[in-house]
Amino acid sequence: MKTYYECLSCIINQTIKNFTAVDKKYHDKILREVIAGLSKADYSLSPPQLAKNTYDVISKYTGGKDAYAEIKKMSNQYILDLYDELKSLIDKSNDPFETALHLAVAGNIIDFGAKHNYSDKHIHEEIEKMLSADLSSSHTEELRTAINNAKQILYLGDNAGEIVFDKLFIEHLPKEKIIFAVRGKPVINDATMKDAEDIGLTDVVKVIDNGSGYPGTVLQSCSEEFQEVFNGADLIISKGQGNYETLSENRQNIFFLLKIKCDIVARDLNGNVGDFVVLKNNHE
Secondary structure, three states, rough: OOOOOOHHHHHHHHHHHHHHHHHHHHHHHHHHHHHHHHOOOOOOOOOOOOOHHHHHHHEEEHHOOOOOOHHHHHHHHHHHHHHHHHHHHHHHHOOOHHHHHHHHHHHOOOOOOOOOOOHHHHHHHHHHHHOOOOOEEEOOHHHHHHHHHOOOEEEEEEEOOHHHHHHHOOOOOOHEEEEEEEEEEEEOOOOOOHHHHHHHHOOOOOOEOOOOOOOOOOOOHHHHHHHHHHHHOOEEEEHHHHHHHHHOOOOOOOOEEEEEOOOOHHHHHHOOOEEEEEEEOOOO
């Protein structure tokens, strides 16, 4: 998905939100550098590709500090505290696969790169709403069949906290087929290998990192190992907007699981902001 002019205000908003991690004396310099970069950007690239410049600039002034380290830790622990309750909910449901899938998609609300904020109350409300919601563009049964038929599945993670929901879903899938991928470097609150280890996901399924620091999956920036796994998978489960924005034109067998969080993605998916989506790509 290419970048639209409306995406620029979101990127600038992300820059300002990251000011909390940087000494105030650098705020003006950071904003000016980000805007200068956007003025020269190639808008045919995806929004996460343009946004990376923001995080590179911020990293320069923080000495590489992970600005979201504590937020990620708290997000992981908060959802882990709900783990037994959510697992029981899945196990007691009439269709554990569908319930776990709904929760996995609901988990995509935990995103500090998007414009919304979230709270404990918001998470509970979203979980309750999701369990009874119809999934927009839903290809749920196609996904179930694709999982059963696949020999190798690559599951692309998105945010910290959210990956606990992914873990719950994966526990109801054929785990021996699955490789889970996290970001190779810290960016926003996207999950890294540390997050996967902290929530025990590495004890459930094989986890690799993609070798990249983009808030999405930009294949040319990913490691050779990751690209081999990506190209060798006969099914890819892709979580979140960032992965959708960077892979929406890819011709692999991809199912996108996400919550629509902005007007641009809503328009691209012919949906509405707030929709929960399970969508098979149409570029095979």
